[in-house]
Amino acid sequence: MRAVRCTGREVRVVVLPEPSGPGVRVRVATAGVCGSDLHMLGQVQGVTLGHEIAGVTDDGKPVAVEPMSPCGRCEPCRAGDYNLCVEGAAMFHGVGRDGGMADEMLVPARALVPLPSGLPLRDASLVEPLAVMVYALRRAGLRASQRVAVVGGGTIGLCAVAAVRASGAEVALVARYDAQRAAGERLGATQVSGQYDLVVEAAGSESALAQAVELAKPGGKVSIPGIYWQPVGMPGLAMGMKEVTLMPAFLYSRGAVSRDIDAAAATLAATPELPRAIITHRFPLDAAAEAFATAASRASGAIKVVLEP
Numbered sequence: 001m002r003a004v005r006c007t008g009r010e011v012r013v014v015v016l017p018e019p020s021g022p023g024v025r026v027r028v029a030t031a032g033v034c035g036s037d038l039h040m041l042g043q044v045q046g047v048t049l050g051h052e053i054a055g056v057t058d059d060g061k062p063v064a065v066e067p068m069s070p071c072g073r074c075e076p077c078r079a080g081d082y083n084l085c086v087e088g089a090a091m092f093h094g095v096g097r098d099g100g101m102a103d104e105m106l107v108p109a110r111a112l113v114p115l116p117s118g119l120p121l122r123d124a125s126l127v128e129p130l131a132v133m134v135y136a137l138r139r140a141g142l143r144a145s146q147r148v149a150v151v152g153g154g155t156i157g158l159c160a161v162a163a164v165r166a167s168g169a170e171v172a173l174v175a176r177y178d179a180q181r182a183a184g185e186r187l188g189a190t191q192v193s194g195q196y197d198l199v200v201e202a203a204g205s206e207s208a209l210a211q212a213v214e215l216a217k218p219g220g221k222v223s224i225p226g227i228y229w230q231p232v233g234m235p236g237l238a239m240g241m242k243e244v245t246l247m248p249a250f251l252y253s254r255g256a257v258s259r260d261i262d263a264a265a266a267t268l269a270a271t272p273e274l275p276r277a278i279i280t281h282r283f284p285l286d287a288a289a290e291a292f293a294t295a296a297s298r299a300s301g302a303i304k305v306v307l308e309p
Contacts, residue, residue: 158184
Protein backbone atom coordinates (compact mmCIF):
# COMPACT_ATOMS: atom_id res chain seq x y z
CA MET A 1 0.00 0.00 0.00
CA ARG A 2 0.96 3.66 -0.31
CA ALA A 3 1.80 5.74 2.75
CA VAL A 4 3.12 9.24 3.47
CA ARG A 5 6.31 9.41 5.51
CA CYS A 6 9.17 11.80 6.12
CA THR A 7 12.77 11.39 5.05
CA GLY A 8 14.49 14.19 6.90
CA ARG A 9 12.11 17.07 6.24
CA GLU A 10 11.06 15.72 2.85
CA VAL A 11 7.52 14.40 2.47
CA ARG A 12 7.46 11.23 0.40
CA VAL A 13 4.92 8.64 -0.70
CA VAL A 14 6.40 5.20 -0.07
CA VAL A 15 5.18 1.65 -0.65
CA LEU A 16 4.74 -0.47 2.48
CA PRO A 17 3.24 -3.88 3.26
CA GLU A 18 -0.41 -3.79 4.20
CA PRO A 19 -0.79 -3.46 7.99
CA SER A 20 -1.33 -6.67 9.91
CA GLY A 21 -2.01 -7.61 13.50
CA PRO A 22 -4.78 -6.74 15.98
CA GLY A 23 -7.24 -3.95 15.29
CA VAL A 24 -9.90 -2.90 12.82
CA ARG A 25 -8.90 -2.12 9.24
CA VAL A 26 -9.96 1.30 7.96
CA ARG A 27 -9.65 1.96 4.25
CA VAL A 28 -8.84 5.66 4.30
CA ALA A 29 -10.99 8.04 2.25
CA THR A 30 -9.65 11.37 3.50
CA ALA A 31 -6.85 12.62 5.75
CA GLY A 32 -6.28 16.25 6.68
CA VAL A 33 -2.94 18.03 6.86
CA CYS A 34 -2.75 19.58 10.34
CA GLY A 35 -0.58 22.49 11.38
CA SER A 36 1.15 20.14 13.82
CA ASP A 37 2.09 17.90 10.87
CA LEU A 38 3.93 20.87 9.39
CA HIS A 39 5.65 21.66 12.68
CA MET A 40 6.78 18.07 13.16
CA LEU A 41 8.33 17.58 9.73
CA GLY A 42 11.75 16.14 10.36
CA GLN A 43 10.83 15.09 13.90
CA VAL A 44 8.48 12.21 13.11
CA GLN A 45 10.47 9.46 11.39
CA GLY A 46 9.65 5.85 10.65
CA VAL A 47 5.87 6.16 11.00
CA THR A 48 3.09 7.09 8.61
CA LEU A 49 1.82 10.63 9.10
CA GLY A 50 -1.76 11.79 9.59
CA HIS A 51 -4.18 12.00 12.52
CA GLU A 52 -7.23 13.65 10.90
CA ILE A 53 -8.73 10.56 9.34
CA ALA A 54 -11.95 9.11 7.96
CA GLY A 55 -12.64 6.01 5.93
CA VAL A 56 -14.59 2.78 5.67
CA THR A 57 -14.21 -0.44 7.66
CA ASP A 58 -14.14 -3.84 6.00
CA ASP A 59 -17.84 -4.30 6.78
CA GLY A 60 -18.72 -1.08 4.94
CA LYS A 61 -19.25 1.31 7.86
CA PRO A 62 -18.15 4.93 7.31
CA VAL A 63 -16.12 6.14 10.28
CA ALA A 64 -13.83 8.83 11.52
CA VAL A 65 -10.90 7.82 13.70
CA GLU A 66 -9.99 9.02 17.18
CA PRO A 67 -6.23 8.76 16.59
CA MET A 68 -5.18 7.55 20.03
CA SER A 69 -4.36 4.16 21.49
CA PRO A 70 -4.16 4.91 25.24
CA CYS A 71 -3.18 2.24 27.73
CA GLY A 72 -6.57 2.25 29.49
CA ARG A 73 -4.91 1.36 32.79
CA CYS A 74 -3.24 4.51 34.13
CA GLU A 75 -5.00 6.95 36.46
CA PRO A 76 -5.92 9.50 33.72
CA CYS A 77 -7.31 6.73 31.50
CA ARG A 78 -9.42 5.30 34.31
CA ALA A 79 -10.82 8.78 34.99
CA GLY A 80 -11.80 9.20 31.32
CA ASP A 81 -8.95 11.65 30.65
CA TYR A 82 -7.19 9.35 28.23
CA ASN A 83 -5.74 12.34 26.36
CA LEU A 84 -3.39 12.57 29.36
CA CYS A 85 -2.38 8.89 29.23
CA VAL A 86 1.09 8.17 30.61
CA GLU A 87 2.02 6.63 27.25
CA GLY A 88 2.41 10.20 25.95
CA ALA A 89 3.34 10.70 22.29
CA ALA A 90 3.74 6.94 21.78
CA MET A 91 -0.04 6.48 21.77
CA PHE A 92 -0.80 9.03 19.03
CA HIS A 93 -1.35 7.78 15.51
CA GLY A 94 0.66 9.86 13.08
CA VAL A 95 3.24 10.69 15.78
CA GLY A 96 4.31 7.66 17.79
CA ARG A 97 2.60 5.02 15.64
CA ASP A 98 1.31 4.79 12.08
CA GLY A 99 -1.30 7.34 11.07
CA GLY A 100 -3.84 7.65 8.30
CA MET A 101 -2.11 9.26 5.34
CA ALA A 102 -2.17 5.89 3.62
CA ASP A 103 -4.44 3.61 1.68
CA GLU A 104 -5.41 1.86 4.91
CA MET A 105 -4.58 1.59 8.60
CA LEU A 106 -5.32 -0.56 11.63
CA VAL A 107 -6.83 1.01 14.75
CA PRO A 108 -8.32 -0.31 17.99
CA ALA A 109 -12.08 -0.78 17.87
CA ARG A 110 -12.38 1.94 20.55
CA ALA A 111 -10.94 4.46 18.06
CA LEU A 112 -13.83 4.16 15.60
CA VAL A 113 -16.26 7.08 15.40
CA PRO A 114 -19.48 6.16 13.54
CA LEU A 115 -20.54 8.94 11.20
CA PRO A 116 -24.02 10.40 11.66
CA SER A 117 -26.44 10.25 8.78
CA GLY A 118 -25.94 13.17 6.42
CA LEU A 119 -22.21 13.66 7.08
CA PRO A 120 -20.34 13.07 3.79
CA LEU A 121 -17.35 10.78 4.19
CA ARG A 122 -15.16 13.13 2.15
CA ASP A 123 -15.65 15.86 4.79
CA ALA A 124 -15.27 13.65 7.85
CA SER A 125 -11.55 14.23 8.47
CA LEU A 126 -12.77 17.49 10.07
CA VAL A 127 -14.28 15.49 12.95
CA GLU A 128 -10.86 15.32 14.64
CA PRO A 129 -9.97 19.05 14.65
CA LEU A 130 -13.55 19.92 15.59
CA ALA A 131 -13.24 17.55 18.56
CA VAL A 132 -10.29 19.62 19.78
CA MET A 133 -12.63 22.60 20.11
CA VAL A 134 -15.55 20.63 21.52
CA TYR A 135 -13.26 19.56 24.37
CA ALA A 136 -11.68 23.01 24.85
CA LEU A 137 -15.08 24.70 25.10
CA ARG A 138 -16.40 21.99 27.42
CA ARG A 139 -13.37 22.43 29.66
CA ALA A 140 -13.88 26.21 29.64
CA GLY A 141 -17.53 25.83 30.68
CA LEU A 142 -18.98 27.66 27.66
CA ARG A 143 -22.58 28.88 28.10
CA ALA A 144 -24.91 30.14 25.40
CA SER A 145 -25.27 33.47 27.22
CA GLN A 146 -21.56 34.29 26.92
CA ARG A 147 -19.67 36.47 24.46
CA VAL A 148 -16.77 34.62 22.83
CA ALA A 149 -13.86 35.82 20.71
CA VAL A 150 -11.46 33.67 18.72
CA VAL A 151 -7.92 34.79 17.93
CA GLY A 152 -6.59 32.89 14.91
CA GLY A 153 -8.37 31.96 11.69
CA GLY A 154 -6.82 28.61 10.85
CA THR A 155 -8.65 25.30 11.03
CA ILE A 156 -8.81 25.22 14.84
CA GLY A 157 -9.95 28.84 15.04
CA LEU A 158 -12.68 28.32 12.47
CA CYS A 159 -13.76 25.08 14.15
CA ALA A 160 -14.00 27.16 17.32
CA VAL A 161 -16.31 29.60 15.54
CA ALA A 162 -18.53 26.74 14.36
CA ALA A 163 -18.62 25.04 17.76
CA VAL A 164 -19.43 28.29 19.58
CA ARG A 165 -22.22 29.09 17.15
CA ALA A 166 -23.59 25.56 17.56
CA SER A 167 -23.85 26.24 21.30
CA GLY A 168 -25.94 29.35 20.67
CA ALA A 169 -23.32 31.83 21.90
CA GLU A 170 -22.16 34.83 19.88
CA VAL A 171 -18.63 34.77 18.51
CA ALA A 172 -16.18 37.24 16.98
CA LEU A 173 -13.03 36.38 15.03
CA VAL A 174 -9.59 37.93 14.71
CA ALA A 175 -7.85 36.47 11.63
CA ARG A 176 -4.73 37.42 9.71
CA TYR A 177 -5.70 36.49 6.15
CA ASP A 178 -8.61 37.50 3.92
CA ALA A 179 -9.60 33.88 3.20
CA GLN A 180 -9.81 33.16 6.92
CA ARG A 181 -11.93 36.23 7.63
CA ALA A 182 -14.27 35.34 4.77
CA ALA A 183 -14.64 31.78 6.10
CA GLY A 184 -15.35 33.13 9.58
CA GLU A 185 -18.10 35.36 8.25
CA ARG A 186 -19.68 32.39 6.45
CA LEU A 187 -19.73 30.56 9.77
CA GLY A 188 -21.38 33.44 11.64
CA ALA A 189 -18.44 35.29 13.19
CA THR A 190 -18.49 39.06 13.64
CA GLN A 191 -15.67 41.56 14.15
CA VAL A 192 -14.33 42.02 17.65
CA SER A 193 -15.83 44.77 19.76
CA GLY A 194 -15.35 45.26 23.48
CA GLN A 195 -14.40 42.54 25.93
CA TYR A 196 -15.38 38.89 26.14
CA ASP A 197 -16.29 36.27 28.71
CA LEU A 198 -14.20 33.67 26.91
CA VAL A 199 -11.41 34.08 24.36
CA VAL A 200 -10.00 31.16 22.36
CA GLU A 201 -6.32 31.54 21.51
CA ALA A 202 -6.12 29.45 18.35
CA ALA A 203 -3.01 30.88 16.71
CA GLY A 204 -0.40 29.42 19.04
CA SER A 205 1.84 32.48 19.33
CA GLU A 206 2.99 34.86 22.03
CA SER A 207 1.37 37.84 20.33
CA ALA A 208 -1.94 35.96 19.99
CA LEU A 209 -1.89 35.10 23.68
CA ALA A 210 -1.32 38.74 24.57
CA GLN A 211 -4.21 39.77 22.32
CA ALA A 212 -6.46 37.11 23.82
CA VAL A 213 -5.78 38.36 27.36
CA GLU A 214 -6.41 41.93 26.17
CA LEU A 215 -9.82 40.90 24.78
CA ALA A 216 -10.85 39.00 27.91
CA LYS A 217 -13.01 40.83 30.40
CA PRO A 218 -11.92 41.11 34.06
CA GLY A 219 -12.34 37.64 35.52
CA GLY A 220 -12.65 36.11 32.04
CA LYS A 221 -11.08 32.98 30.61
CA VAL A 222 -8.65 32.30 27.79
CA SER A 223 -8.88 28.81 26.29
CA ILE A 224 -5.66 27.49 24.71
CA PRO A 225 -6.48 24.46 22.55
CA GLY A 226 -3.25 24.55 20.57
CA ILE A 227 0.36 23.74 21.30
CA TYR A 228 3.14 26.27 21.78
CA TRP A 229 6.10 24.85 19.91
CA GLN A 230 8.52 27.06 21.79
CA PRO A 231 8.40 28.93 25.12
CA VAL A 232 6.20 32.04 25.17
CA GLY A 233 6.16 34.98 27.52
CA MET A 234 3.07 35.54 29.64
CA PRO A 235 1.22 38.89 29.38
CA GLY A 236 1.77 39.15 33.11
CA LEU A 237 0.49 42.62 33.99
CA ALA A 238 -2.78 42.43 32.04
CA MET A 239 -3.36 38.82 33.03
CA GLY A 240 -2.77 39.55 36.70
CA MET A 241 -4.69 42.81 36.95
CA LYS A 242 -7.75 41.29 35.27
CA GLU A 243 -7.37 37.89 36.97
CA VAL A 244 -7.74 36.14 33.63
CA THR A 245 -7.72 32.35 33.83
CA LEU A 246 -5.62 30.53 31.23
CA MET A 247 -7.07 27.11 30.35
CA PRO A 248 -4.92 24.83 28.18
CA ALA A 249 -6.84 22.00 26.55
CA PHE A 250 -5.02 19.04 25.01
CA LEU A 251 -6.89 17.15 22.31
CA TYR A 252 -10.14 15.57 23.62
CA SER A 253 -11.44 12.93 25.97
CA ARG A 254 -14.79 11.85 27.40
CA GLY A 255 -17.45 14.07 28.92
CA ALA A 256 -20.28 13.07 31.21
CA VAL A 257 -22.45 11.89 28.30
CA SER A 258 -20.15 10.92 25.42
CA ARG A 259 -16.72 11.28 23.93
CA ASP A 260 -15.88 14.73 22.63
CA ILE A 261 -15.12 13.25 19.23
CA ASP A 262 -18.63 11.73 18.98
CA ALA A 263 -20.09 15.13 19.88
CA ALA A 264 -17.87 16.67 17.20
CA ALA A 265 -19.20 14.24 14.57
CA ALA A 266 -22.75 15.25 15.46
CA THR A 267 -21.86 18.95 15.33
CA LEU A 268 -20.17 18.56 11.95
CA ALA A 269 -23.21 16.73 10.54
CA ALA A 270 -25.39 19.63 11.72
CA THR A 271 -23.01 22.27 10.30
CA PRO A 272 -22.62 21.52 6.57
CA GLU A 273 -21.25 25.01 5.99
CA LEU A 274 -18.07 24.20 7.94
CA PRO A 275 -16.37 21.94 5.34
CA ARG A 276 -17.51 24.23 2.55
CA ALA A 277 -15.95 27.19 4.32
CA ILE A 278 -12.61 25.72 5.36
CA ILE A 279 -11.62 22.84 3.07
CA THR A 280 -9.85 24.83 0.39
CA HIS A 281 -7.74 22.15 -1.32
CA ARG A 282 -8.04 18.42 -2.02
CA PHE A 283 -5.13 16.36 -3.36
CA PRO A 284 -4.66 12.71 -4.27
CA LEU A 285 -2.35 10.79 -1.97
CA ASP A 286 0.42 10.68 -4.56
CA ALA A 287 0.55 14.52 -4.44
CA ALA A 288 1.33 14.58 -0.70
CA ALA A 289 4.42 16.78 -1.08
CA GLU A 290 2.41 19.38 -2.99
CA ALA A 291 -0.38 19.18 -0.41
CA PHE A 292 2.04 19.90 2.44
CA ALA A 293 3.57 22.81 0.54
CA THR A 294 0.10 24.24 -0.09
CA ALA A 295 -0.92 23.83 3.55
CA ALA A 296 2.17 25.80 4.59
CA SER A 297 1.21 28.74 2.35
CA ARG A 298 -1.54 30.49 4.33
CA ALA A 299 -1.08 33.73 2.41
CA SER A 300 -2.17 31.91 -0.76
CA GLY A 301 -5.61 31.24 0.72
CA ALA A 302 -5.12 27.70 2.01
CA ILE A 303 -7.01 26.83 5.16
CA LYS A 304 -7.60 23.09 5.35
CA VAL A 305 -5.83 20.83 2.88
CA VAL A 306 -6.87 17.18 2.67
CA LEU A 307 -5.47 14.09 0.99
CA GLU A 308 -7.82 11.62 -0.66
CA PRO A 309 -6.25 8.17 -1.19
